[in-house]
Amino acid sequence: xxxMISQRAFIKxxxxxxxxxxxxxxxxxxxxxxxxxxxxxxxxxxxxxxxALHELVQEGVFYRTKRLKGNDPKVDFQEIVLYHFxxxxxxxxxxxxxxxxxxLDRCLGMLRKAEQxxxx
Amino acid sequence: xxxMISQRAFIKxxxxxxxxxxxxxxxxxxxxxxxxxxxxxxxxxxxxxxxALHELVQEGVFYRTKRLKGNDPKVDFQEIVLYHFxxxxxxxxxxxxxxxxxxLDRCLGMLRKAEQxxxx
Numbered sequence: 001x002x003x004m005i006s007q008r009a010f011i012k013x014x015x016x017x018x019x020x021x022x023x024x025x026x027x028x029x030x031x032x033x034x035x036x037x038x039x040x041x042x043x044x045x046x047x048x049x050x051x052a053l054h055e056l057v058q059e060g061v062f063y064r065t066k067r068l069k070g071n072d073p074k075v076d077f078q079e080i081v082l083y084h085f086x087x088x089x090x091x092x093x094x095x096x097x098x099x100x101x102x103x104l105d106r107c108l109g110m111l112r113k114a115e116q117x118x119x120x
Numbered sequence: 121x122x123x124m125i126s127q128r129a130f131i132k133x134x135x136x137x138x139x140x141x142x143x144x145x146x147x148x149x150x151x152x153x154x155x156x157x158x159x160x161x162x163x164x165x166x167x168x169x170x171x172a173l174h175e176l177v178q179e180g181v182f183y184r185t186k187r188l189k190g191n192d193p194k195v196d197f198q199e200i201v202l203y204h205f206x207x208x209x210x211x212x213x214x215x216x217x218x219x220x221x222x223x224l225d226r227c228l229g230m231l232r233k234a235e236q237x238x239x240x
Contacts, residue, residue: 001161004124004227010234017238036237040230041121101239104231107124110160111228114130117156118137119221 004110005103011044011052013100015083016093019062024083026053053083061089061096124230125223131164131172133220135203136213139182144203146173173203181209181216 011033018029033044056062062083069078085093131153138149153164176182182203189198205213 001163003127003130003162005231007123010123013234013238036233037230040226040233042123042226042230043121097238101235104235106160106162108228108231108235110157110162111125111224111231113156113160114133115221115224115228118133118217 005100005107007044007048008052008055009100009103011049012056013097015049015052015056016061016097019083019085020090020093024062026050026081026083029053029083056083059092060086061092062086063089125220125227127164127168128172128175129220129223131169132176133217135169135172135176136181136217139203139205140210140213144182146170146201146203149173149203176203179212180206181212182206183209 014033014036015029018024018032023029023032030044030046030049033049037044053062057064063086065082065084066079067082069080134153134156135149138144138152143149143152150164150166150169153169157164173182177184183206185202185204186199187202189200
């Protein structure tokens with residue numbers, strides 16, 4: 001058992017929840033996580049977020065679509081990458097979240113214990 | 121800023137508290153931590169504990185003494201290593217614990233947020 005929850009699992013958890021909420025825009029997911037954790041001084045590394053997305057695609061949880069950012073392809077060439085659940089992706093994701101919840105609870109327990117044992 | 125608190129800092133925190141409580145026996149500290157975290161499925165690696173002790177000595181927080189385990193050196197050859205605070209070690213340790221507390225609080229905040237954001 002690892003000491004603490006892995007950064008990869010933590011990021012995947014958020015990515016799954018954002019896709020559940022139909023907020024599966026690649027770049028926006030990264031920005032949302034950065035914003036979320038700014039108060040904690042933690043910046044999710046872009047490379048980690050993209051590796052996590054890649055893994056979720058490899059594992060058959062997500063599939064990817066692309067579309068142009070604007071409506072006029074002559075003006076706007078920027079592509080937006082969108083992530084969606086595959087047919088059994090939502091089910092797989094649910095199972096994965098359950099595992100991560102167990103690990104989150106374990107880590108919370110360890111940190112709470114450390115506060116009590118060392119600062120009570 | 122790292123993602124989560126480091127295992128090394130976590131272990132040093134416990135070692136300092138055990139020396140504060142006059143429980144500074146090298147081997148027993150390792151065993152106490154193992155026992156403490158058994159319910160969490162986490163086994164503090166022996167190598168990590170010894171590296172943490174070594175660092176605390178290097179940093180001038182602890183000093184080491186040795187004594188024989190039993191009273192009869194003809195029978196009992198096993199050495200016990202004991203850790204104590206140096207003259208300004210307790211003060212240094214207090215400061216270090218304060219820093220670790222800040223990081224513990226930060227990590228607890230992140231994990232609590234993750235539970236709320238993804239499982240509410």
